[in-house]
Every structure is written in structure tokens, then in C-alpha cells.
Amino acid sequence: xxxxxxxxxxxxxxxxxxxxxxxxxxxxxxxxxxxxxxxxxxxxxxxxxxxxxxxxxxxxxxxxxxxxxxxxxxxxxxxxxxxxxxxxxxxxxxxxxxxxxxxxxxxxxxxxxxxxxxxxxxxxxxxxxxxxxxxxxxxxxxxxxxxxxxxxxxxxxxxxxxxxxxxxxxxxxxxxxxxxxxxxxxxxxxxxxxxxxxxxxxxxxxxxxx
Amino acid sequence: xxxxxxxxxxxxxxxxxxxxxxxxxxxxxxxxxxxxxxxxxxxxxxxxxxxxxxxxxxxxxxxxxxxxxxxxxxxxxxxxxxxxxxxxxxxxxxxxxxxxxxxxxxxxxxxxxxxxxxxxxxxxxxxxxxxxxxxxxxxxxxxxxxxxxxxxxxxxxxxxxxxxxxxxxxxxxxxxxxxxxxxxxxxxxxxxxxxxxxxxxxxxxxxxxx
Numbered sequence: 001x002x003x004x005x006x007x008x009x010x011x012x013x014x015x016x017x018x019x020x021x022x023x024x025x026x027x028x029x030x031x032x033x034x035x036x037x038x039x040x041x042x043x044x045x046x047x048x049x050x051x052x053x054x055x056x057x058x059x060x061x062x063x064x065x066x067x068x069x070x071x072x073x074x075x076x077x078x079x080x081x082x083x084x085x086x087x088x089x090x091x092x093x094x095x096x097x098x099x100x101x102x103x104x105x106x107x108x109x110x111x112x113x114x115x116x117x118x119x120x121x122x123x124x125x126x127x128x129x130x131x132x133x134x135x136x137x138x139x140x141x142x143x144x145x146x147x148x149x150x151x152x153x154x155x156x157x158x159x160x161x162x163x164x165x166x167x168x169x170x171x172x173x174x175x176x177x178x179x180x181x182x183x184x185x186x187x188x189x190x191x192x193x194x195x196x197x198x199x200x201x202x203x204x205x206x207x208x209x210x
Numbered sequence: 211x212x213x214x215x216x217x218x219x220x221x222x223x224x225x226x227x228x229x230x231x232x233x234x235x236x237x238x239x240x241x242x243x244x245x246x247x248x249x250x251x252x253x254x255x256x257x258x259x260x261x262x263x264x265x266x267x268x269x270x271x272x273x274x275x276x277x278x279x280x281x282x283x284x285x286x287x288x289x290x291x292x293x294x295x296x297x298x299x300x301x302x303x304x305x306x307x308x309x310x311x312x313x314x315x316x317x318x319x320x321x322x323x324x325x326x327x328x329x330x331x332x333x334x335x336x337x338x339x340x341x342x343x344x345x346x347x348x349x350x351x352x353x354x355x356x357x358x359x360x361x362x363x364x365x366x367x368x369x370x371x372x373x374x375x376x377x378x379x380x381x382x383x384x385x386x387x388x389x390x391x392x393x394x395x396x397x398x399x400x401x402x403x404x405x406x407x408x409x410x411x412x413x414x415x416x417x418x419x420x
Contacts (some may be wrong), residue, residue: 009278034275038282040250063271063294064321064344068219072248082412086271088297088322090350111274112298114324134274140300 001201004057005194006159006181008032016050021191022154022184025198028055031078032177038058041076055079063087066094069140074098080105080128085113085121096124107157107177120169125154128176133160133172149173164193167200168209211384212413216241216391222253226260230341231401232394233261235408240267240389241288251286253285258287265289265394271319273297276304284308290315290338295323306334308372317367317387337388343399359383359392377410378419382396 004025012035013123019029029051032083036058050054058078062069073081083095092108099106108121111132113173121129129178132150141184149156156171159179170178181196187193200209214235217225222245239261245253246268246380258266268288272279276293283291293305295318302318316330321342333337334357335393341359359366368380369389380388390407397403410419 008275034282035280036247036250039281039376040248040252044251061271061273063243063273064346065218066346068244069247072244074378084294084296085211086294088323088344088347091346094346094350099298105344120390124303134298136274136276136300136301137298140304150272 001026001171002031002177003185003194003197003201004028004157004177004179006030006032006179007047007185008034008181009033010185012039012046015043016046017052018185018190019047022194023051025191025194026054026184028057028080028177030057030059033059041072044073044076044078044135048201050070055106057082060094060110063114064091066091067098068168070098070102072090074102074104078104080107082107082109082130085117085118085129090120092124096127100126104191109159117165128155128157130157130159130177130179132158135160148184164196164200167197171200171209211370211381212237212265212388213404213407213411214238214240214367214389215394216240216242216389217257217271217395218244218391220245220251220281220395222249222256223232226256228400229257229261232404235262235401235404236264236394238265238267238290238387242268242391243271246270247355251282254286254288256285262287264413267292267317271321272301272305276300276301279309280305280312282310283312288314290325292317292319293341294318295320296329299330299359302331302334304339311334319369338365338367340367340369340387340389342368345370374406374410377407381410 003026023105031044031047044058056071057080062083071080095106098177107128107130109130111134155157156175157177162180163183184190184193213236231363241254241257254268265288266288268283272293280291305316315336317340319340320345349418353398365388366385368385372390394400
């Protein structure tokens with residue numbers, strides 16, 4: 001399992017500082033949608049520059065203009081870029097092709113996708129499929145931790161309000177990527193929080209979640 | 211009818227320059243998703259600074275984290291911000307509330323929304339509903355000009371490959387906003403192209419499209 005640190009609602013300086021403190025305990029760094037929309041590709045560029053050895057995920061949530069947006073992300077240094085599962089199929093296909101051309105990866109965010117859309121996305125065998133409870137749904141409906149898990153993905157990511165308390169539940173699904181945001185970035189001690197997730201992730205199942 | 215100039219796949223300097231040349235013939239300026247993702251809110255800020263008297267639409271295509279993203283757009287000077295019709299209902303509601311709080315407007319992009327989602331969005335009477343054929347769909351499927359028009363919106367926007375040739379067809383639907391991108395920005399003479407749309411839009415129906 002890879003632990004992806006999601007950096008959102010931060011300045012670039014704050015994002016760099018948190019990533020620096022938790023770096024030993026994380027596998028991937030996500031430049032969150034809010035950073036991209038606030039600061040543009042500069043946010044991706046600076047994170048990759050600071051952490052060239054770590055996988056950088058640009059959470060650009062592409063919905064149209066797929067080639068252009070994915071080229072932007074990969075040029076800025078991203079190793080993975082995201083597309084919405086509710087986007088037109090042609091756009092998702094274009095993301096897959098653009099990533100393949102660059103030797104990079106695609107994560108499809110399944111937030112609010114229909115069963116039909118999830119089935120369609122699952123045909124892209126190289127894609128990472130991200131089961132995601134949105135921030136707004138967590139806050140408005142108190143759905144923290146309730147995730148719809150597609151059963152057919154061999155490259156599953158899980159995101160949305162994952163906490164130390166809910167992490168054993170997440171681990172049961174053996175995701176390829178567990179995406180963790182504010183449980184690390186807003187912790188009193190982000191490094192300690194990240195270390196706790198790291199140790200739980202790396203330990204054998206029976207030991208981690210007894 | 212308002213003519214909204216969509217600025218995409220340009221540097222900020224190019225966007226400012228084109229907007230400056232066509233300004234007499236347009237009503238609204240859209241800072242396109244590609245500008246926002248490449249340059250962040252600086253793109254919105256600079257366009258509003260240069261054209262304080264023109265309505266600025268931030269095409270942020272919000273899908274989650276709605277309050278935060280809409281606050282970013284409005285703080286940067288946007289008069290309208292966009293949310294995807296495929297987003298969770300709670301996010302669209304949060305956009306409506308945030309816009310109301312700031313005395314601003316919401317445009318809901320109906321691209322790839324289901325009938326059910328379009329019905330749901332139509333309940334937001336203050337929202338501008340945007341019927342939209344995506345760039346990727348136009349290019350991959352040759353759907354230029356084919357738009358699904360919701361019959362129940364009193365604040366209809368139309369977007370996607372609108373050309374001088376297809377403009378009479380658009381005009382028949384009496385949209386509140388017609389969104390025009392590359393037919394102006396990629397014209398040999400953007401000002402002449404914009405002036406042509408402007409005159410067609412302002413003339414009475416029978417005169418414009420004989």
C-alpha cells in the first residue's frame with residue numbers, strides 16, 4: 001500500500017513545509033485541486049522540485065480539454081494526473097493516451113460517478129480507480145469513512161476523511177493507494193500522525209489492526 | 211443575449227491582449243479552466259484588474275470543496291464562478307450559498323450531466339445553466355454545434371464550438387449567454403470576428419439570420 005499525502009487549502013510554502021516534515025513516512029505527494037486552482041502549475045513544479053524522488057500526483061480533476069491539461073501536469077513534473085469518472089468517455093480515453101505517451105499514470109476519481117460510469121472506467125486496466133467520499137459530502141452529510149468500493153479494480157485508491165480510527169477498515173480492502181489529507185496536515189504533529197499511518201500500513205494486517 | 215468570450219489555452223498576456231482587442235463587442239469575459247489550472251487565481255485577478263467594468267466568469271469547474279474554491283474565485287474578482295452539474299448536490303448547494311453571500315452568480319456546466327442531474331440543477335432558479343458540448347467531444351466525435359438544450363431554464367447559457375455559421379441556430383434558443391471561444395480567439399482578426407457575433411446578437415432575429 002502506498003500512502004499519498006494530499007495537500008489542500010494551504011499556501012505552497014505550507015505545503016512544502018508539511019511535506020518536508022512527513023517525507024519519511026509517505027510514498028506519494030498529491031498537489032491538491034485547491035493548490036492547482038489557486039497557484040496553477042507552479043504548485044506542481046515546486047513540489048516536484050523539492051521532492052524529485054517521490055511520486056507527485058496532480059489532482060487536476062480533468063473534465064474536458066484532456067490532452068492540454070494532462071500535458072500541463074506532466075510538463076510541470078507530475079507522475080500521475082487525475083480525471084473525473086463523470087467526464088465524457090472520450091476525455092478519459094484522451095487522458096489514458098496522453099499518460100501512456102509520457103510513461104505516466106492516470107488516477108480516475110470516481111466521486112459521484114454512476115454504476116455505469118464506474119464500469120466504463122474499470123475497462124481502463126492501467127488506470128488507478130479512486131473511490132472517494134468528497135469533502136463536501138463528509139461535512140454536509142457526515143459520511144466520513146463511508147466509501148463505495150469497486151470490486152473489480154486491481155489498482156484501487158481510497159480517499160475521503162481517512163483517519164487513524166478508520167484506517168484499519170481501509171486496510172481491509174488492500175488499496176494500492178490510501179489518500180490521507182487533513183488527518184496529517186491538520187494534526188498537531190503531522191510527522192507523528194504520518195508515522196502512525198505508515199506503521200499501520202507497513203505492518204502485517206493482523207498486527208496493525210488487532 | 212450576452213456574449214461571453216472564453217479565453218483558453220493562452221498565456222495571460224495573450225488573453226489580456228485578445229480581450230483588449232475585442233472588448234467593444236463582448237459582454238462577459240471567461241477566464242477558462244486551462245488558464246486557471248495553469249496560472250491559478252492570478253489569471254482571474256489580472257483579467258478583472260484590466261476589465262473592472264466587465265463581468266468576469268471564473269470557469270473553475272468546481273466538483274468538491276465548493277465554499278473554498280468559490281471564495282477563491284470571488285476574492286480574485288470573479289463575478290460568476292462555475293460548478294459541474296455532475297458534482298454532488300451538496301457541492302452545488304454550497305456554491306449557490308457562497309455566491310449569494312457575496313452577491314455573485316453561479317453557472318452550472320451541464321456537460322455530461324444525466325437527465326436526473328439536469329432536473330436537480332434546474333431547481334436552482336438563480337443559477338445560469340450551461341448547455342455544453344465539450345471540446346474533447348467536438349474533436350473526437352465531430353459533434354460541433356450539437357447541444358442538449360434544457361427547456362426549463364430562464365437563464366440558459368450555450369457553449370461548445372459556436373461558430374459564425376452555427377450562431378443563427380444558437381440564437382433561436384434565445385440564450386441569456388452565448389459562450390464563444392476559438393471562433394474569436396483563433397480568428398485571423400479576433401476583433402472582426404467578435405464584431406460579427408456582436409452584430410448578429412444585437413440585431414433583431416429576423417434581420418440577423420435571414
